Amino acid sequence: MDENAAHRVKRTVLKVGHLIGLFFAMAIICLPGLWIVLSSLRPTVEIMAKPPVWIPRNVSLDAYVAMFSGVGQGGIPVLDYFRNSLIISVTSTVIALCIGMAGGYAFARYRFRGKTSIFLGFMLTRTVPGIALSLPLFFVYARLGIIDTHFGLILAYVALNVPFTVWLIDGFFRQVPRDLAEAAQIDGCTRWQAFWRVEFPLARPGIASAGIFAFLISWNEFALASQLTRSTNSKTLPVGLLDYTAEFTIDWRGMCALAVVMIIPALTLTFIVQKHLVSGLTSGAVKG
């Protein structure tokens, strides 16, 4: 009995410890972000106060109202930016995932000469600093006439994300035992069917995390977007953030409000997609 009780106590302590740890970790993660959300709702006089005002006294949606009230009344073309961001991020993520799946599958399942160097070569394309890339890319784009178009930015983001998606998805395909697909093929599936019915579901956590990752990278990318976009035709939200800065002044509250508008879709999408991470849990069952 005693031993049981001791065991129980130990478990409770561990559990409480885990909860406390979790709580603190989440708090640290959330606080700077929540501060931004709060900043969008409070008058600047409270945000930059000294001594600090911890608990908001005047909460208002003024900054949001102003944002949507049109150019000239403190507004910015937020709907245009939003549309551009959404189109560009979603399209480039989907394409990068498809290319990544093809590439990752090839690396994980086929043997061929120079595999390691090709793989490494893919990764190394990412070592090029954006600065070294942005002007020559601009040069090429200017010649092709795709500056300030959705297409141009999508192309750039696909290239930005392909090395990651290839790599990540390759990693997950490798974890899927080869004999599973082979077994399916023996059972009469084509290679394609075997892939689609057996390997794809098992690699889903990898594809989901690669997808979230690629989406968030594209959604927040600034350096290339600021070089390759110019007008409301293609300007994305991160570039739009700078609409709140003038030469000598900055509207921090407005920036925070736009940040919140940016976060909502990202948060929603992450919330939806991350459930596919869970499907990894079933892999044990499938195997057994």
Next chain:
Amino acid sequence: MRGWKPAPHVLLLLPAFVILAAVVIVPLLLSLYSSFTPFRLTRPDSIYTFIGFRNYERLLSDWDFWVAFGRTVLLLTFALNLEMVFGLVLALLVEKATRGQRILRTIMMFPMMFSPILVGFQFKFMFNDNIGVVNNALQSLGLTDQAIPWLIDGRLAFISILTAEIWSSTAVFAIFILAGLMAMPREPLEAAKVDGCTPWQSFRYVTWPFVMPFAYIAMTIRSLDIARAYDIVKIMTDGGPAGRTEILWTLIARTAYSDARMGLANAMSYIAILLSILFTVIFFRQLAKARQQIGAEW
């Protein structure tokens, strides 16, 4: 395999090849060429003047450049290692939670949703010595009666930037490690339990080797994904004051656009690329090693 299809891997890899060649390789060759010229943006003709290795020679003897180089390596090393540790802890904490997984996982990725520019501004304001939240909190808790110059003192500024960087990017590690944890088969763990392993032992010998490849992938990705760090540092200190937080990317960006000396900046970039290649190859080796280990266990 039934029937021979002509090199399926070639077909599968083709799209990736094409797009990387178009968007990365071609511009890269252009910028490689321009690093051998005194190219100035405002004088387009200067791109046709070939000056050989002069830009590189100049950089080799430029002390400030190498200090920035060293600081970049230091920042990368600290940031990546700390992010990996925090990311692992975070992933384990979230994975262990019995309820609210979806919410927790979403919150975990919260920092990734903020544009780096915004993170830069936010942390700059937080670390402001006069009206920043950090000093205000420390002062009202009575921990200090000084205005700590977070972004001025070289070491403190390094820590401040590191904090912002870790805050914004730990999630990358956490998500990959978490995905790895979830893809992990249950049996080995259960077997370890049956064999009487302590939780630490089963973590050390079962979980960690499985998760390691994912951690390395995340690490490589992070070491390559420099743009995030650049935006943050640019806004927080822009390499200052007096060059105390200068890193390669702030230096390159300033030289390239503000000074408009693109040729010199591209030469810097190529030296920076060498650094990235070094990091990538190191992680890649470790990844291969880690993979072999799991392979052996399977």
Next chain:
Amino acid sequence: MNKLLAGVSAGVLVLVAGEAAVAQDMPGKFDGVTIDAKLIGGQQYENLYSRIAEWEEATGAKVNVISKKNHFDLDKEIKSDIAVGALNWCVGSNHSSFAPQYPGIYTDLSQLLPQEEIDAFVDANIDASTLDGKLVMLPRAQFDVSAMYYQKSLFEDEDNKAKFKEKYGYDLAPPETWEQVTDQAEFFANPPDFYGTQYAGKEEAINGRFYEMLLAEGGEYLDGDGRPAINSKAGVRALNWFVELYENKAVPAGTTNYLWDDLGQGFASGTVALNLDWPGWAGFFNDPDASKVAGNVGVVAPPKGSSGARTGWSGHHGFSVTESCPDKEAAASLVWFLTNEDSQKLEAGAGPLPTRDAVWEWVIAEAQGDDYRTEVLQAFQEAAKGAYPVPQTPEWIAISNAVYPELQAAILGDKTPQQALDDANQSATEILEDAGEL
């Protein structure tokens, strides 16, 4: 060309008769012409662009805005355009501090517009817009020069007055000279809760502040031959102003990392006594929703240095027409329209400073009855009299980037002011030599 001239001179005649007809006759007729324009974006600047539709209606031409970006990104973009030869647009936003960097791409507007129109602008602004005898831009009502904001209550407090007089031997009043600023800043400072003053500490900002202080001390940034001359005695005096305040903790310890946003927020938080800042903040500081010092803000013209001159680093936004534009007359008409009296009134009514004499009078008349606004305008008008742009070399920004780390090093005590200025002068000279300007 002739069409425009005719239109404009007709307009001038009508101007005498009555204002209503002006907008219709002035801009000319350009049916079927499309003007590609790159405009500076952002809340503060975009209100004006609602007038573009009026111009389109009046002239029959169309404006196609192909880019709208903030100041610094627009600069990057224009440099990129020059680099790849993509100058197939007509009208671009410009700034007096950046204009010297784009030699040759903008056309001389004085050839396209009648002299009377150009004369209607403030002379100093036209001078600052003229490079090598070419009028490269027409100033809009976005003129920036700094004035001294201060917390009134501190200067009205009897206790402060008595103590100050005892310590420094003269009466406490809003500062007339930079020496007084030093005294007062040190007098009011009570770190870490309260600071005497603050200054922008990095990038072009600190270099600009140093530049105006140098001139106020009687020095030169570039001498008559275009050689950097900042390591003079006046240079050391100017730099010492920054160094001393920092050493005596009269400015926040973080000031060397401050840019305009930090300065504005700092003064608005009520923890700084004196703040040399731009006109754009005037409304913000006096807005109770934004600022703790609202209702307690005083403004005076920028103080004088030991040479007797006020500091007066200034800049203004404007619009330029490219050399490669096929419809220069139409483009010039647009630029004129966006900077004409009605346009300037539209912009200046919201706070920014105008660049036309008539509009200055108008805003001052408008401000009657509003004591704060009147005080602001008087201070800035006085500041505008002594205002000057940055040295007109294409390398100005590059020089800034080389000089500011040295200034910071001196402020933080890593180097002596003389040492720092010698080093800065050396790098600035090298930059000009590299560029083939010396």
